Amino acid sequence: MASTEDNAGTPLLSVEDLRVYFHGDDTVSRAVDGIDFTVGPRETVCLVGESGCGKTVSALAVLGLIPTPPGRIVSGRIVFAGTDLAKMEEEELRKIRGNRIAMVFQEPLTSLNPVFTIEDQISEAIRIHHPMSEEALRRRCVELLGDVGISSPEDRLSDYPHQLSGGQRQRVMIAMALACDPELIIADEPTTALDVTVQSQILMLFSSIQLRRSMSILYITHDLGVVAGVADRVYVMYAGIIVEQAGTVQLFGSAKHPYTQGLLASLPSRSRRGQRLYSIPGSVPNPARKPSGCPFHPRCGHAIASCRTEYPPMCDYGQGHFARCPVLFESAGRKVPR
């Protein structure tokens, strides 16, 4: 497991005060509204939150892929291995994207080109950044397919995407992401379309690849079960901000933000049989009409008057555990930073 010291050193990726807004006809949708996160060397970090909270937009911003217009990076530094990607020209970014930072998306069938073979697609991913002989390319393809657990890879080279199962297609996507030996993989809901057994195989695959190559993973999901299965550290997003960050075991063991607590309490499980499931009242706010102060206040059972007006500071519980709720911080007998 990546140790916290690794991360205390120089993170591989460090995102500071990132804001991404989308401009509509007469509305501004603050999709990502001032987030900070880091990914250390060899670390798997999860960004978790419900649909629309800004996970994908955060990932696209790191990759310089925000559609502009309507989107715009309003502020923020995105420091990758010492350089600020937010300041980089598109041409330079292209050398990093797919090469030093790779990505895997949710639906492998739409991301794979249906009319090219598996070999064509993996070769292409390598060739863009590292030209080499046809023979070397083929050897590399076979090696990569083997690495991602595809049996008899030689026979699979000439297959088309539709000839593979959902799980195999996602393995091919991961092979393509690994093609250039990236330092960071950003995976946006890569197992959401897969069923439990295939999902757990893919999660295992990520962990084992990481062991063999020294690599960091930013893993995006809305599924707390997946977080439990894959993450070293977790950031919980709500309405465009990060409300809690912690090591995985700490987050599941002693969540400090009312939203995280609510999510965990609403998970069905055998041990809750016969009890009514908790459900967080209300619904996720529209990003164009976000509540003032703490964006969670209309749904929060702990809210006090100041929650409606004051943006809550990040409160430090020690050992890398932070939560953006001064009310619970104070009731734990701690002094809120000013």
Added chain:
Amino acid sequence: MKDRPNTETPILQVSGLKKYFPVRRGFFQRISGWIHAVDGVDLSVPPGETLGLVGESGCGKSTVARTVLRLLDPEAGSIRFDGEEISDLTEAELKPVRRKMQIVFQDPYGSLNPRMTVGQSIAEGLRAFGIRSAAKRQSRTAELLEMVGLSADSAERFPHEFSGGQRQRVGIARALSVEPELVICDEPISALDVSIQAQIINLLKDLQERLGLSYLFISHDLNVVGYLCDRVAVMYAGKIMEEAPAMALFEDPRHPYTRKLLSAIPEPDPSRKSRAAEALQGEPEAEPRPEAAPEGCPFLSACEDRDASCEHLEDALYPVAEGHLVRCPKASGKVDSA
């Protein structure tokens, strides 16, 4: 046949159910084989209870649902609804039965007509149910919407104006409009966010208590099944591999496939990376291939406990405890493990 504490006539009793789909190949689209999507399934849902049907993608769960509703015609087998054999009824004879069996789908958006208001969608069912007066239909629609936690004025709105969770409520209201006895839920919450899932699960439980509904609950999510279901049937490649009371299935799973499925439930586990390394070593892609009509156990090629006897298996479920059945003589102790 099966030992079960509930001796009332089951609301749904399926036995020996088979549904095959043709595989067509070549220019003339000749039938070159058959997919055994459902291959001799026995199920029974006692009144007022919930039977969970679990298994990985493509194993035949939705085909069971559609065949039971007679949306597909079975190749063989018996389907008894409330004691009455319905597998050979004509369309006209089916009409009164259809009202008592309803289905709720995974994708509430795809299953609602986008050009009809929610009120019109629900009223359609009421008309089919024989409620002739428009005023009566209107007041019943309002009642149904309120029953599923939506305001009565939602009737005027169109499906796209609702969130995913709200659309799922509309789907449930529509299913309830004809006062069914059995509701088949095919992945009813898989497409929803965590905090919404809890609301829908609570709703399903409340409605069961108030209306005495029986559910056939199809899901990938073993945590939900463990929370909600009284009994669980595990399906693999068109066959039921194990059926048991929910607690027995989770605490004392007997079939090797059930054990594999349960081990795929993710949990927070800091030692996962060390285990990941071993797990990947040459793991074959084990996916059910319903096309190959097997003589032996369908799970044979992926099973760690197999021996020569598994290649010639009687097509039977063996009792291992009260109401607990397993399709594996070794797991049931019927065969001396040599």
